[in-house]
Amino acid sequence: MRYSGLRIIKEALTGHKGWTPAWRDVAPQNQYDFIIVGGGGHGLATAHYLAKVYGKARIAVLEKGWIGGGNVGRNTTIIRSNYLLPGNEPFYEFSMKLWEGLEQDLNYNAMVSQRGIMNLFHTDGQRDAYRRRGNAMILHGSDAELLDQEQLRKEAPFLNFDNARFPIKGALVHRRGGTVRHDAVAWGYARSADRHGVDIIQNCEVTGFKIENGKILGVETSRGFIGAGKVGVAVAGSSSKVMSYADMRLPIESHVLQAFVSEGLKPVLPGVITFGAGHFYVSQSDKGGLVFGGDIDGYNTYAQRGNLPVVEDVCEGGMALMPMIGRARLLRMWGGLMDMSMDGSPFIDKTHIDGLYFNGGWCYGGFKATPASGYAFAHLLATDTPHDTATAYRLDRFISGHMIDEKGVGAQPNLH
Amino acid sequence: MLIPHPLLGLRDAQEFVYKGDARLMARPDPQADDALQAFHDYTYLRDNPAGQHRELWFHEQGDRSWLIVTRDTRTHEILKAELARPRGKGERT
Structure with a gap:
């Protein structure tokens, strides 16, 4: 059965009895x-x-x-x-x-959404490394854009730009990146x-x-x-x-990576954001939950669950990056097994x-x-x-x- | 996870750094004819079992001892923790 808008209308009119x-x-x-x-x-x-x-x-x-x-x-x-x-x-x-x-x-419909990815940088050295990475991406036919702090403020004003230890200086933006259901x-x-x-x-x-x-x-x-x-x-x-x-x-070693989702919120994040000073990445699902994660737990495991120290570390990363995340409650967390190669x-x-x-x-x-x-x-x-x-x-x-x-x-x- | 340190009792795993499969203590003989292949296997290949795993934990935030911990990778249950020591001649790790 081929899916189409017409099919949805037809099924709606016939009591959705035709789906196989x-x-x-x-x-x-x-x-x-x-x-x-x-x-x-x-x-x-x-x-x-x-x-x-x-x-x-x-x-x-x-x-x-x-x-x-x-x-x-x-x-x-x-x-x-990238x-x-x-x-x-x-x-x-x-x-x-x-x-x-x-x-x-x-x-x-896989809900492919090219909402963009921002990799934040916090030092001059990191900016240079990201510029190099951006050039490599462009050379291979991908897209990259380097934003300074002022440009980034316009797109993501809620970030903690003036963090004393890790001030945010700008971002490497990959517009075609995003999320998929x-x-x-x-x-x-x-x-x-x-x-x-x-x-x-x-x-x-x-x-x-x-x-x-x-x-x-x-x-x-x-x-x-x-x-x-x-x-x-x-x-x-x-x-x-x-x-x-x-x-x-x-x-290969098998390790566990934990992921987290908050309660549903009104739209607050423009795309995917990664913290360059710690390991933290966050996006917002179409249901409104903030979906985020960080490092793997770091020991061999086949249990699809991790331990609390990494939860703490991930949440600290989130708080350092965007303090407003502290107002959201964590809804769920889970673990998946990674083939970590050498x-x-x-x-x-x-x-x-x-x-x-x-x-x-x-x-x-x-x-x-x-x-x-x-x-x-x-x-x-x-x-x-x-x-x-x-x-x-x-x-x-x-x-x-x-x-x-x-x-x-x-x-x-x-x-x- | 809590690791039962043989000298210090139960310690939080956060005090340790994970250093991987305890088989890494058995370095191949660099003079052997097959040293290249042996070092490749030693450095890059792992058993990676689902079940009991003997592994190295370095007590970096503690007494800086190295432990061999036997842990079930399916449940995170720690079955044994002992001090790691260098191998004697003809002794298996």
């Missing part, structure tokens, strides 16, 4: 050409592009719980293409372009993939791989064995666990096993990458060659010396 489920509930078949492990944003996007762009048939997405129940439903919904390094920025700019056409592509991304990709014939199989946990003579034959699941020509794994948060079934150790950048690559492919290591930047990650992973699965924008995301980049370390902190996953 957005995707089928199917039992797994015995054999597929492609199996995508993980029904999150990246897995569903992979299935969508694999079917639609690369014209592949007999595709299944296997999800251990329900689709969109993991990190695609737990993030702070920010999209941006990276510095050559291995990253073309990929994220590709992702931004896909976001811009996403709703037409999926025939689904995260659940709708999962649902939109799932619906579109389903319409292109992909089987979305929920409550089907992968418990092992069947590998013979270095080639994958299929996956063992909680609903029995399913044969496959190629298997793509996109299970960020649980990557080490799933890839251990193929006896792989990954350059250089802070992701992987989209083949493995040493023929027919087994890996997508992961997204740290806490996976949501914005969803369309490009799915596209590039589908390209890799379909053609056995990396997509032009994802050639740097190799698993062997540490031994070859081609790390993509935006922060320059080295092999310390909890600092990326």
